[in-house]
Amino acid sequence: MNCRFEIIKPTPQDWHRIESSPDCTCFHTHGWYNYLEELGRHLLIVKIVADEVEGYFLGARRWLGIRIIEAPPVSTGTYTQGLCMMAEITAEQRVEIYQSLYQWLRKKYHVGYMQVSDWRFRTTHDDYIDPAQWSLPALDNAKVQYSVRTTFYVDTRKTQEELWNNLNYKSCKYSINKARKEGLSVVSVERAEEIPAFVEMHRHHIEDVFNRKGMKPMPYQKKEHLLSLCQSLFPDNILMLKVIGKDDNGLEQCLSTAIFCPGKDASTYFTGASLRQYMKYCPNELMVWEGMRMLHERGAGDLIFTGVAHYKKKFGSSYAYLPVLAFTPYSFLFTFRNRFKRLYGKLRNTFKHQ
Numbered sequence: 419m420n421c422r423f424e425i426i427k428p429t430p431q432d433w434h435r436i437e438s439s440p441d442c443t444c445f446h447t448h449g450w451y452n453y454l455e456e457l458g459r460h461l462l463i464v465k466i467v468a469d470e471v472e473g474y475f476l477g478a479r480r481w482l483g484i485r486i487i488e489a490p491p492v493s494t495g496t497y498t499q500g501l502c503m504m505a506e507i508t509a510e511q512r513v514e515i516y517q518s519l520y521q522w523l524r525k526k527y528h529v530g531y532m533q534v535s536d537w538r539f540r541t542t543h544d545d546y547i548d549p550a551q552w553s554l555p556a557l558d559n560a561k562v563q564y565s566v567r568t569t570f571y572v573d574t575r576k577t578q579e580e581l582w583n584n585l586n587y588k589s590c591k592y593s594i595n596k597a598r599k600e601g602l603s604v605v606s607v608e609r610a611e612e613i614p615a616f617v618e619m620h621r622h623h624i625e626d627v628f629n630r631k632g633m634k635p636m637p638y639q640k641k642e643h644l645l646s647l648c649q650s651l652f653p654d655n656i657l658m659l660k661v662i663g664k665d666d667n668g669l670e671q672c673l674s675t676a677i678f679c680p681g682k683d684a685s686t687y688f689t690g691a692s693l694r695q696y697m698k699y700c701p702n703e704l705m706v707w708e709g710m711r712m713l714h715e716r717g718a719g720d721l722i723f724t725g726v727a728h729y730k731k732k733f734g735s736s737y738a739y740l741p742v743l744a745f746t747p748y749s750f751l752f753t754f755r756n757r758f759k760r761l762y763g764k765l766r767n768t769f770k771h772q
Contacts, residue, residue: 419511421518422467428474432465436474437682439502443537443719444655444681445490446476446502453650454478457643459491466501468515473503475519477534484530487523495638495647497569497686497724498740500536509556512538517560520745532745535567537684537720540740542571552739563744570723570735574685574714581710584734593700594707600663600699602673604708607658610649616658617645620675623691630694639689647688648677655679657712661692661701674701678709680718687723706733 426432433448444450451461464475476499477489490496501512516534523529539554549566557564574581585591607616621641628635637643648656661674676690687709692702710733713721722738723730 419468419514419518421515421522423475423519423522424465426463426465428463432463432474435504436476436502439473439504440506440683441473441502441538442682443498443684444651444679444686445496445499445684447651447655447681449651449655450496450679451476453647454491454494454496456646456650457494459494462487464519466503466515466519468503468507468511468518471503471505471507473501473515475501477532485528487520487529487532489532489534489536493637495636495643495686495688497722498535498537498684500534501538509539509554510560512536513556513560513562516743516745517562524747530746530748534743534745535740536743537722537740539743540738543737543739546737547739549739552741554741557741557743563746564741565744567740567742568726569738569740570726570730570733571684571738572710572721572723572733572735574710574718574721576714578711578714581714581734585707586732586734589729590703590707590732593703597661597663597700597704602661602663602699602701602704604705605660605662606712607648607660608653610652613648613652613658614645616660616675617641617648619660619672620644620658620677620689620691623675623693624689626693627691644677644689647679651679655681657709659705659709659712661705663696663699663701665696671696673699674705676705676709678713678721680713680716682717682719684720684722685713685718687721703732 436442437447454461460479462477462479466473466475477487478491480486480488489499520532549568552566607613621644624635624639648658657678659676660672662670663673665671673696674692677688679686679688710721723735
């Protein structure tokens, strides 16, 4: 493909086009980029013309001894970014654009490493497969280096009846029906002035969950980061949900809270937490189901749960295998990155109870 690139400061018209793209996820929206700027990330948006198809690349810049492009930036809760094309293209064309983009960035800006996780490269499986056995011909044929991430997702484009029928009866439908019988209800935050109180409550719920596991919350779950996320995405690109019920004394309480971020091609279940003493009322299952239903009503696409905690299977989710592409002339950097990531995971598991 004949590709032309230009780094831009996006105008409102550019954002309208990006958010109208069939590739647009919640992580490509203007609100999400406002959130990343609040975190101090150095954002990069490139306008693309590939043959007759226009589009954009969204990512971030870092300096770690060499110039690095990340799409998405790590440790921000951002799961996928990359291309937002104005028309559908093949996987092979997508790979070719990424290769041309990296060569352009390397030649003009001396970028030493570019990493991309593009939701359009994911494959879906009902059952687990070994990521080491996963492959994608478009990447293999182009000799692109990549590792593979595994997560769960639900296609909320399905009808509500299909979504309900796909829930596991014993572990999910039963819990939802029990929560309703207990009088639990789900409400969403509709006013900007309610956001600080919601974030305070949500952070308290998150701390309760991590404390009982002997762990610390993730960096992007800090209160100031959650506040920035909610305020940046409000009102169009966020759902802030509360499960309301009564405790053993008959007093109304907020038992559970969650943040969902809707997107055209993909949404995310950003965080969710329930207080331990109210788990017997099954607030979590009701909260996630109502979030799925609301996303469907908004016309959202895939709901990415992130991670591979197997309790998420009860929501009718499928396995998604997503490659993390690496472009660099220094092959040792790709090997070093993967080894460092495995070492970090081992250290986190070792010290999580300290």
